[in-house]
Amino acid sequence: MANICGKWELTTCDQFDEYMTAIGVEEEKRKIACQVLGVGSKMTHEFSVNGDDWSLRIWTQSGEKEIKFKLEQEFDSATLDGRPVKVKFSKDGDKLIEIQKGATFESINERTVSGDELTMLMTGGGVTCTRKYKRV
Template sequence: MAQFTGTWQIDNSTGFDDYMKAIGVPDDRRQQAMQTLGDSSKMTYKISNDGDNWTFGVTTSAGSRDIKFTLGTEIDTTTLDGRPLKALYTLDGNNLTEKQTGPDFESVNVRTVDGDTMTMVMTGNGVSCTRKYKKI
């Protein structure tokens, strides 16, 4: 869906540290994640698609990487802290949903767009956080 494409920069979040604890991110990696992925990090997503084929270009102060996927097809990938997982992306109405399944966690991340704001609600092992991004 066209509203997701573009470049999005982190603006603010609530409950991110609690969410990371719930999905098993170790203490030392959570501290690093807050610096590279937190509200003041200037982390960006560059989202593009060609039909059902999508690319998320993630850029942080620690580097960048592309996540490529086809809607409805499970992929093998890793968390940003390097843990292996399977991810499945689907479009449901105005929601772009990502289901992540790792060795010790499951997370459902739902992205929605309203104007120049993308909201991502991440729910892992029963704990949710909300992250908001501004289109740049």
């Protein structure tokens, strides 16, 4: 999974609004999210690993967020729209799996890397959003 380390910029996104609706994001926040987290927003993820310590930095038009974690250890966090969640990352073969559990939803986010492309499948409420990133 070391090939996930590095910086990734969003290039394509399918079913994002439908996914956000399915996990309970309010309409006004969905509109904002589509602008600041959608294609053309220059949204960037950067993964780094130092021993057992992982870091995910996310840059959006509305700011920056850093998440530090260890695989298989649940921690408290918040969705980008501010809702509290329990999060746990794990590896399954060549996939990095992130499970987010909120009060009213659960989202399973799978990330895989093929060459210079990272694919993220976000599944919640019966809807899957596919987001693709290029290495930068």
